[in-house]
Amino acid sequence: MAMHPAISIQNISKHYGALQALDDVSLTIEPGEFFGLLGPNGAGKTTLISILAGLVRPSHGHAAIMGADVQKGFREARRMLGVVPQELVFDPFFTVRETLRFQSGYFGIRNNDAWIEEIMANLDLTSKADSNMRSLSGGMKRRVLVAQALVHRPPVIILDEPTAGVDVELRQSLWQFISRLNQDGHTIVLTTHYLEEAETLCQRIAMLKQGKIVALDTTANLLSRYGSVKKDGEGKTDLEEVFVNIMSGGAL
Amino acid sequence: MKHGLNRPALEYGSGFPTLLFKEVKRFYKVAFQTVAAPVLTAVLYLMIFGHVLEGREVYGRLSYTAFLIPGLVMMSVLQNAFANTSSSLIQSKVTGNLVFVLLAPLSHLEFYAAYILAAVFRGIVVGLGVLLITIWFATPSLEYPLWILVFAFLGAAILGSLGLIAGIWADKYDQLAAFQNFIIMPATMLSGVFYSIHSLPAAWQVVSHFNPFFYMIDGFRYGFFGVSDNSPWSSLAIVFCFFVVVSVIALRLLQKGYKLRY
Numbered sequence: 090m091a092m093h094p095a096i097s098i099q100n101i102s103k104h105y106g107a108l109q110a111l112d113d114v115s116l117t118i119e120p121g122e123f124f125g126l127l128g129p130n131g132a133g134k135t136t137l138i139s140i141l142a143g144l145v146r147p148s149h150g151h152a153a154i155m156g157a158d159v160q161k162g163f164r165e166a167r168r169m170l171g172v173v174p175q176e177l178v179f180d181p182f183f184t185v186r187e188t189l190r191f192q193s194g195y196f197g198i199r200n201n202d203a204w205i206e207e208i209m210a211n212l213d214l215t216s217k218a219d220s221n222m223r224s225l226s227g228g229m230k231r232r233v234l235v236a237q238a239l240v241h242r243p244p245v246i247i248l249d250e251p252t253a254g255v256d257v258e259l260r261q262s263l264w265q266f267i268s269r270l271n272q273d274g275h276t277i278v279l280t281t282h283y284l285e286e287a288e289t290l291c292q293r294i295a296m297l298k299q300g301k302i303v304a305l306d307t308t309a310n311l312l313s314r315y316g317s318v319k320k321d322g323e324g325k326t327d328l329e330e331v332f333v334n335i336m337s338g339g340a341l
Numbered sequence: 342m343k344h345g346l347n348r349p350a351l352e353y354g355s356g357f358p359t360l361l362f363k364e365v366k367r368f369y370k371v372a373f374q375t376v377a378a379p380v381l382t383a384v385l386y387l388m389i390f391g392h393v394l395e396g397r398e399v400y401g402r403l404s405y406t407a408f409l410i411p412g413l414v415m416m417s418v419l420q421n422a423f424a425n426t427s428s429s430l431i432q433s434k435v436t437g438n439l440v441f442v443l444l445a446p447l448s449h450l451e452f453y454a455a456y457i458l459a460a461v462f463r464g465i466v467v468g469l470g471v472l473l474i475t476i477w478f479a480t481p482s483l484e485y486p487l488w489i490l491v492f493a494f495l496g497a498a499i500l501g502s503l504g505l506i507a508g509i510w511a512d513k514y515d516q517l518a519a520f521q522n523f524i525i526m527p528a529t530m531l532s533g534v535f536y537s538i539h540s541l542p543a544a545w546q547v548v549s550h551f552n553p554f555f556y557m558i559d560g561f562r563y564g565f566f567g568v569s570d571n572s573p574w575s576s577l578a579i580v581f582c583f584f585v586v587v588s589v590i591a592l593r594l595l596q597k598g599y600k601l602r603y
Contacts, residue, residue, distance in 0.1 A: 144440065172444055174437075194356060196353060197354035
């Protein structure tokens with residue numbers, strides 16, 4: 090059986106009136122990759138993620154998750170995909186456990202309590218399982234968002250700035266958990282403004298600028314191609330420097 | 342931890358039952374506001390209008406209070422069915438948590454069916470509550486229970502669909518309030534809840550026949566008394582056509598993702 094890419098994006102464009110949010114973006118992410126999608130605010134990262142999630146319809150082009158077209162095969166595509174949204178959103182009517190059970194049920198999965206308990210245990214949510222979502226701290230709400238993205242055990246997980254406003258301890262435990270998921274074969278796509286996180290975690294990185302991919306390579310190659318020898322003489326560069334170089338004019 | 346991919350494959354069903362259950366549980370959690378309050382409002386209407394217009398007869402044989410009860414029950418069914426879908430959608434849109442439903446593999450039909458059935462359920466629960474309290478004031482007969490059920494279901498489904506349309510269209514709470522206060526409320530109040538349209542001047546009787554809410558109330562009342570302003574069959578035909586029209590509009594909006602998927 091032919092192995093499909095985890096994510097396939099072909100010539101995707103999106104415009105809102107005169108605003109061109111994405112301009113002919115093509116990208117393939119293989120199963121098992123830990124992939125970084127970087128760019129300044131307004132570069133089109135969230136629009137691209139929203140197209141993959143079916144929240145936004147592309148003006149042109151196609152996208153598929155594990156071979157399933159996100160529009161024509163939306164049921165299969167959405168079952169294959171877990172998305173952690175950037176905004177800290179929650180339903181104030183329900184507890185953590187109810188929230189996760191509902192999310193599982195929306196995917197048509199019944200009797201999923203064992204997996205839900207396991208996710209909660211791994212995200213340190215068990216003690217808050219019966220707490221109303223309103224009563225949780227921002228960090229706890231962020232953990233619930235991650236748990237919601239995992240209830241249907243998707244092979245592809247997209248995290249849209251999951252550590253924005255999160256304390257150091259949670260950030261570290263979150264990355265340990267996500268790294269373990271990746272080691273078990275889940276494809277991870279990450280957007281973040283913490284470039285040291287992307288440098289440490291991502292095997293491959295795409296950089297978006299004004300709706301276009303301006304860099305796409307392995308993290309190591311990006312560091313060697315776009316970095317420069319530092320003044321301290323150690324010869325070591327970091328992704329932040331690479332990012333600045335590319336955004337200030339560099340291209341593929 | 343043994344992660345998801347190393348486990349047996351999942352079996353997927355429809356997300357519709359869960360979405361329906363969630364929508365029901367949402368109003369159940371605040372039942373004091375969503376069920377008890379509208380029942381109290383209807384009882385106050387009955388006490389005030391029933392007292393003021395005591396001694397009047399309608400259709401030549403019914404006490405005004407008995408006549409009023411089915412109208413108040415149906416008005417409660419309609420208004421609460423509208424409130425359920427519209428408030429749920431606008432809250433989910435404003436707070437952003439609608440994204441969890443939109444990320445799931447639910448079709449527009451499943452989405453529509455879950456929201457509408459939850460609205461019908463709430464409408465009928467409130468209607469039953471109003472009926473159970475108001476029959477202490479006067480006991481309306483139950484001539485044709487099937488007509489009662491059919492008009493209650495269709496009326497609630499229509500208002501649930503209108504609530505869905507309003508909830509999708511509105512970006513802010515005040516836009517939804519405008520829809521409710523300037524369209525739903527006048528159409529309900531002028532539908533014959535409080536009077537038989539035969540008591541109106543001829544011109545207003547004609548105007549009333551252009552109000553689809555009139556047929557919902559009138560057909561529903563026919564189920565109680567076996568008498569109505571309009572033939573129940575023609576009321577049923579008009580109400581059913583209205584149901585088809587609003588359902589098609591709501592389904593098209595959901596299918597196109599209007600103001601939901603950009």
